[in-house]
Amino acid sequence: MKKVRGVSEEKAVGSWGSRLDTLVENKLTLSHDSAELHFFETLQQAQRIELRFDAPVLTSMLSGRKVMHLGQTTPFDYRPGESLLMPAGRLMSIDFPDATLDDPTRCLALTIADEFIQQTVDELNEQFPRTEATDQWQLGTDDYLLQNDPEVSSLVDKLMRLFRENTPFRLFFIQNTLKELIVRLSQKQVRTGLLAQTRQSLTTHRLAYVVAYIRENLTRNLTIEELSEKACLSKSHFFRQFKNETGISPAQFILTERIRRAKAILSNPRKSITDACYESGFNSLTHFSNAFRSIERMCPRQFKRQLFGVN
Incomplete structure (x- = not known):
């Protein structure tokens, strides 16, 4: 086993059992037909470490803190509980201000083939059309920072386990979990868009109108019947479309x-x-x-x- 200078023999193995070849962004990569899962671990302070991927990537912080420099955006802290969607080829410049041997900074990066993402989105549009005919499902990967909700967190945890499992169903399970992750992320982006662009869409998007109505009447007891009337949809259709597009029920x-x-x-x-x-x-x-x-x-x-x- 290759020893990294300054690291004792018992610490010459990384957190995921891989050989510790470097103290900065030591990497373990696991592959699938349509995706790769990369585990990164940094055990010393470092600045402006550059990284890029040749496919759309979802990164998630597991422990520690990074400072991310992305293009012209203001550098920002990146912490556990957060994920970042980025397009293929996006250059990341990363600082590791807190990493040490005893308290490493860890993250994962999940790259997913463009073709697989598009195929999943096409199936989504065919089987679950959006409320408005002008809207289409899509997964935006242009530097999208998100707080992990329970669904996204559980899917990331599941993928971490599946990529390391030794089972004949491994590829099947990974593929279906990747599809669910793409759908959940798309729903989260729709929900974020409805919140961010409510006023601009009041006259053209029924769910945006309902979101604005909810926010203006939060102290009242709002019922599904009342909200479905505002959306000009039946109660069952409104409930189904709201949950399909946002990923959560109106009550949630x-x-x-x-x-x-x-x-x-x-x-x-x-x-x-x-x-x-x-x-x-x-x-x-x-x-x-x-x-x-x-x-x-x-x-x-x-x-x-x-x-x-x-x-």
Whole structure:
């Protein structure tokens, strides 16, 4: 085994069992017909390490922190719980400000063939057309930074396991998990687009109109019947289309929007947890605290303490 200078023999093997050939971006690659999964591990501080892939890539942080430099964008911290979609050939310049032998920075990069992505998107458009005839499913890979939701996180974890499994069904399982990941990411992008462009699409997109209506009436008890009427769709058709396009049900969307508003209220030092509860549409402090914890993995008091360091 090749020893890296300054590394003891017991640390000459990386976290995934591969040989530790370098302390910066030590890599293990596992292959599939339509994708490759790369594990990266960095065990010392480094600056401006360049990296690019020849296929669209989804990277996900596993531990530690990177500072990403992408083209003309402002450098940004990249942390666990975040993923980044990028097109083929995109140059990344990466800083590793915190990496050490005892606390390495780890991430994965999943490259997926363009043809496989397009095939999956074509199937999606054929079998599950969007609400508006002018809209098409697509997966945008132009430097799209996202917070991992439970579905994306579980699929990434599943792929990490499947790529290393020794089973005759391995290729089949990987292919279907890749398809689901593409669909989930497409839904997440639609949801993000509806939130970001609601006002521009009010007169041309029924779901955008409903999203705007929900945000304007968060403190009311909104029903599926009321929302489906606003969308000029039957109750069942509205529910199906909303969940198909956004990946979550209308009730889940309302809950996440209420928590988003509560976080904004809690970010005001003059506002209390009780203010955040009732001003974001909850009618019980217990229900508010439980809902907040289910989404943010912390209670409202912990969130406020992190912001202001108060008891």
